[in-house]
Amino acid sequence: MPSANKKPQTLYDKVFQDHIVDERDDGTILLYIDRHLVHEVTSPQAFEGLRNASRKVRRPDCTLATTDHNVPTTSRKNFKNVGQFVEETDSRTQCLTLEDNVKAFGLTYFGLGDKRQGIVHIIGPEQGFTLPGTTVVCGDSHTSTHGAFGALAFGIGTSEVEHVLATQTLITKRSKNMKIQVDGVLPPGVSSKDIILHTIGVIGTAGGTGAVIEFCGSAIRGLSMEARMSICNMSIEAGARAGMVAPDETTFEYLKGRPLAPKVDSLEWKKATKYWSSLKSDEGAKYDEEVFINAKGIAPTVSWGTSPQDVVSITGVVPNPEDFPTEAKKDSARQALEYMGLAPGTRMEDVELDKVFIGSCTNARIEDLRAAAKIINGKTIAKNLKRAMVVPGSGLVKKQAESEGLDKIFLDAGFEWREAGCSMCLGMNPDILSPKERCASTSNRNFEGRQGAGGRTHLMSPAMAAAAAIIGKLADVRNLADRSATPAKAWPKLDVDAATSDIDTDEDLDHLLDIPEDNQPHANNEVPTSSAGLPKFTKLKGIAASMDRSNIDTDAIIPKQFLKTIKRTGLGSALFYALRFNDDGSEKPDFILNKEPYRQAKILVVTGPNFGCGSSREHAPWALLDFGITCIIAPSYADIFFNNTFKNGMLPLIIPNQDTLQRIAEEAKAGNEIEVDLLNQRINDASGNKLAEFEVEEFKKHCLVNGLDDIGLTMQMEDKIKKFEDRRTMDTPWLDGSGYLKRGKREGPVKVEAAPVPKTNRGEPIQEPLEW
Numbered sequence: 001m002p003s004a005n006k007k008p009q010t011l012y013d014k015v016f017q018d019h020i021v022d023e024r025d026d027g028t029i030l031l032y033i034d035r036h037l038v039h040e041v042t043s044p045q046a047f048e049g050l051r052n053a054s055r056k057v058r059r060p061d062c063t064l065a066t067t068d069h070n071v072p073t074t075s076r077k078n079f080k081n082v083g084q085f086v087e088e089t090d091s092r093t094q095c096l097t098l099e100d101n102v103k104a105f106g107l108t109y110f111g112l113g114d115k116r117q118g119i120v121h122i123i124g125p126e127q128g129f130t131l132p133g134t135t136v137v138c139g140d141s142h143t144s145t146h147g148a149f150g151a152l153a154f155g156i157g158t159s160e161v162e163h164v165l166a167t168q169t170l171i172t173k174r175s176k177n178m179k180i181q182v183d184g185v186l187p188p189g190v191s192s193k194d195i196i197l198h199t200i201g202v203i204g205t206a207g208g209t210g211a212v213i214e215f216c217g218s219a220i221r222g223l224s225m226e227a228r229m230s231i232c233n234m235s236i237e238a239g240a241r242a243g244m245v246a247p248d249e250t251t252f253e254y255l256k257g258r259p260l261a262p263k264v265d266s267l268e269w270k271k272a273t274k275y276w277s278s279l280k281s282d283e284g285a286k287y288d289e290e291v292f293i294n295a296k297g298i299a300p301t302v303s304w305g306t307s308p309q310d311v312v313s314i315t316g317v318v319p320n321p322e323d324f325p326t327e328a329k330k331d332s333a334r335q336a337l338e339y340m341g342l343a344p345g346t347r348m349e350d351v352e353l354d355k356v357f358i359g360s361c362t363n364a365r366i367e368d369l370r371a372a373a374k375i376i377n378g379k380t381i382a383k384n385l386k387r388a389m390v391v392p393g394s395g396l397v398k399k400q401a402e403s404e405g406l407d408k409i410f411l412d413a414g415f416e417w418r419e420a421g422c423s424m425c426l427g428m429n430p431d432i433l434s435p436k437e438r439c440a441s442t443s444n445r446n447f448e449g450r451q452g453a454g455g456r457t458h459l460m461s462p463a464m465a466a467a468a469a470i471i472g473k474l475a476d477v478r479n480l481a482d483r484s485a486t487p488a489k490a491w492p493k494l495d496v497d498a499a500t501s502d503i504d505t506d507e508d509l510d511h512l513l514d515i516p517e518d519n520q521p522h523a524n525n526e527v528p529t530s531s532a533g534l535p536k537f538t539k540l541k542g543i544a545a546s547m548d549r550s551n552i553d554t555d556a557i558i559p560k561q562f563l564k565t566i567k568r569t570g571l572g573s574a575l576f577y578a579l580r581f582n583d584d585g586s587e588k589p590d591f592i593l594n595k596e597p598y599r600q601a602k603i604l605v606v607t608g609p610n611f612g613c614g615s616s617r618e619h620a621p622w623a624l625l626d627f628g629i630t631c632i633i634a635p636s637y638a639d640i641f642f643n644n645t646f647k648n649g650m651l652p653l654i655i656p657n658q659d660t661l662q663r664i665a666e667e668a669k670a671g672n673e674i675e676v677d678l679l680n681q682r683i684n685d686a687s688g689n690k691l692a693e694f695e696v697e698e699f700k701k702h703c704l705v706n707g708l709d710d711i712g713l714t715m716q717m718e719d720k721i722k723k724f725e726d727r728r729t730m731d732t733p734w735l736d737g738s739g740y741l742k743r744g745k746r747e748g749p750v751k752v753e754a755a756p757v758p759k760t761n762r763g764e765p766i767q768e769p770l771e772w
C-alpha cells in the first residue's frame with residue numbers, strides 16, 4: 001500500500017496516511033485500527049457500553065485479550081479457574097468480567113490457564129499480532145511499545161476502547177513529528193533502558209507532548225527488537241503519543257515463524273516485507289522537532305526522584321533542589337527528595353535498598369532476563385534485601401527462561417521466580433512495596449505511591465537491577481560485569497510454536513475460548529447508530545480550585561487501588577487520594593479540595609504543564625467528573641487524558657499564556673466564580689468580564705455542545721469503513737485474522753434482539769438522533 005503523496009514523508013506520516021478512512025476540513029480524522037489488545041482493567045466499562053447500546057465487536061479477528069494487571073504471580077501449578085485462583089475480590093471480579101466478555105463477544109483470550117498469557121505489550125509482539133505498518137491500540141499507555149515494529153501504536157482510554165470494539169476505528173487528529181537520533185556505539189554496561197532514561201532526562205517528561213517520536217540513528221539500528229521495544233515503551237514517559245522505529249532486517253528476522261505473522265517465504269511474506277521495507281522516513285522529510293544524542297555520552301542511569309525525568313548517572317549524586325533553575329522546579333525537587341527520603345549530595349551508589357523487582361512491559365522479555373541472569377550467575381543477593389523477584393513478561397518468556405536454566409540462576413541467588421503479570425510495576429496484585437521501602441525496579445514509572453503507598457522506586461535496566469540485588473545498594477553494573485571478551489552467545493528464539501500446538505483443531509479452539517454455540521450477545525448493528533448520548537456542555541459557571549503543580553500524573557489523580565471497579569461512577573471520593581487524605585483516611589486540611597468553597601469546585605485551574613500525564617486510565621476524568629469538576633484549565637495536557645475528558649462530556653481548556661492563566665488562577669484563589677462559555681469560546685469572571693479566549697477543535701466542540709456519542713456518529717460512516725476494509729483485504733491480506741484469530745471461525749449466528757427502547761452506551765434511552 002505505498003503512499004501516493006509525493007511530499008517527503010516521515011515513517012509516522014506514512015503509516016498514519018495509510019489508515020485514514022475519512023478526513024474532515026478541521027483535521028479530524030477517522031483512523032482505521034488494525035490491531036486491538038484488551039486487558040481486564042480498562043475494558044469492563046467498554047463492554048458494558050456495547051451491551052447497553054446492543055452493539056457487537058466489529059472485528060473479533062483483530063482483537064486479542066489477556067489478563068495481566070490484577071493477576072497474582074504465585075505458582076499456577078494448581079490453577080483450576082480464575083474464580084478460585086484470584087483471591088482479592090475486586091481483582092477477581094475484573095478478571096471474571098473479562099472472561100465473561102470474551103466469551104460473550106467471541107474474542108480470542110489468553111487466560112491464566114494458557115501458556116501465552118502475559119503482559120499485553122509482551123504477548124502482542126510475541127505472537128506476531130503486532131506487525132510493521134499497522135495501527136495498534138490498547139486501553140493502556142504503554143501500547144507505545146509496539147512502535148518498535150514500525151507500527152503506529154498508542155494508548156487509549158476506555159471510551160475509545162469501546163469505540164474501537166464497535167467500529168474498528170478511532171476519531172483522532174495528526175500528531176507532530178519528533179525525531180530522536182541516537183548515534184554511536186553504546187559503552188559497556190549501557191543498554192537500551194539507559195538510552196531511554198537518559199533521553200527523558202534530556203527532553204523531560206513533557207518533551208514529546210503532542211508528538212510521535214521516531215527513534216533512529218546507528219545506535220538504534222544496532223539494537224535488537226526487544227531493546228527497541230524497551231525504548232518505544234517509555235515514549236509515553238517522554239510525553240509522546242507514540243514512539244516508532246523503522247522496520248528493517250532485524251524486525252523481519254524477529255517476525256519469522258510467529259504464529260500470526262505471514263508464513264515465511266509465502267507470497268504474503270514477500271508482499272508484506274516489500275511493503276514493510278518502504279516504511280522509512282523519506283530523504284528530506286520534515287520533523288517539528290529534532291534531538292540528537294551521542295551514545296558515547298550515556299552511562300548506566302538510575303532515577304533519584306518521583307518522575308522518570310529525575311535521572312542521573314549511577315556515578316552521580318542526588319541533586320540539590322537549590323541548583324534547579326526556577327522556583328517551581330526547586331519546589332518539585334524538594335518534594336521529590338522528601339518523598340524519596342534522600343539528602344542532596346548523597347552518592348547514588350550509597351543508597352541502600354529493600355527490594356528488587358525485575359519485570360514489567362519495559363523489561364521482562366527473555367533478553368532482559370538473560371542480561372540480569374548474566375550478572376547474577378553464581379552470586380547471591382545481599383543480606384539486607386527483604387525481597388528480590390523476577391516476574392517474566394509472559395508464560396512463554398518464563399518457559400523459555402526455564403529451558404535455558406535462568407530460573408535456577410535466579411533461585412540459587414535468592415530471587416523469587418514468579419508467574420507472568422504486571423506485578424510490582426503498579427501493584428494492583430499483592431506484589432507491593434510497604435511505605436518507605438526502597439526498590440530497584442526495571443519498570444517505567446517512579447511516581448509517588450506507584451509500587452505501593454509510600455514506596456520508593458528507582459528505575460534502571462535489568463543488568464543494573466541485578467547488580468543492585470547483589471550489592472544491596474544502587475550499584476554500577478560495570479564493576480560487576482564479566483569483562484572477559486567472550487563472544488556473544490547466539491541465543492535461541494522464543495519458542496512460540498510449542499505453545500500453539502494445543503489448538504490444532506476447531507474443537508481445541510472452542511474449548512479454549514469456551515464459546516457458547518449461538519450466543520453472540522445483543523449482536524445488532526442496525527438499530528443503535530444514534531449519536532445522542534452525553535449531557536450537553538454549553539456554559540459552565542462555578543467555583544474554580546487552583547493547583548500550582550506541573551506534570552500531575554493520572555496515578556496522582558486516582559491511584560491504582562481504585563482502578564478495580566467495573567463501573568464508571570462513584571470515583572469522586574478517590575480523586576487525588578494521596579494528596580487529599582492521610583493514611584488513616586482523615587482529610588489533609590491544606591489540600592485545596594478540602595477547603596471551602598472549593599469542595600464545590602466545578603472547574604480546576606492548573607498552572608503547571610502536562611496535566612494528566614502517565615497512565616491512560618479513564619478513571620481520572622471519571623473521578624473528576626464524579627467530584628463535580630467538568631472543566632479543567634491548564635497550559636497543556638497529556639494526549640490520552642485530553643481525549644478521555646471529551647469522551648465524558650468534559651472540557652479541558654488550553655491556556656498557554658502564563659499571564660492569562662495566572663489571572664484566572666487569581667480569580668479562583670479569591671474564591672470567585674468563573675464562567676466558561678463554550679459557544680463563544682470565552683472565560684469570564686463572575687460578572688461576565690472577559691478573562692480569556694480559548695481555542696477548541698471544531699468537531700470536539702460540536703460533540704460537546706450537542707451531547708453527541710461519537711460511536712453513533714462513526715457508525716453512520718459504515719460505507720466508508722467497509723470500503724477501507726475491502727481495500728485492506730486486497731492490499732494487506734495478512735491483516736485479516738489468520739491462525740487462531742481466523743475471521744469467521746468464531747462467528748456464531750448473529751442474533752438480532754428486539755430493541756423496544758434503544759439505549760445509548762451509557763444505558764439511557766436515546767433522544768432524537770442528531771445529525772452532525
Ligand SMILES: CC(C)[C@H](C(=O)O)[C@@H](O)C(=O)O
Nearest residue numbers: 041139140141142615616617
Ligand atoms: C491500568 C492502565 C490504565 C495503566 C496505563 O495505562 O498505563 C497501567 O498499565 C499503568 O502502567 O499505569
Ligand code: SF4
Nearest residue numbers: 142360361422425426
Ligand atoms: S506499565 Fe506496568 S502496569 Fe502498565 S502495562 Fe506495563 S507492566 Fe503493566
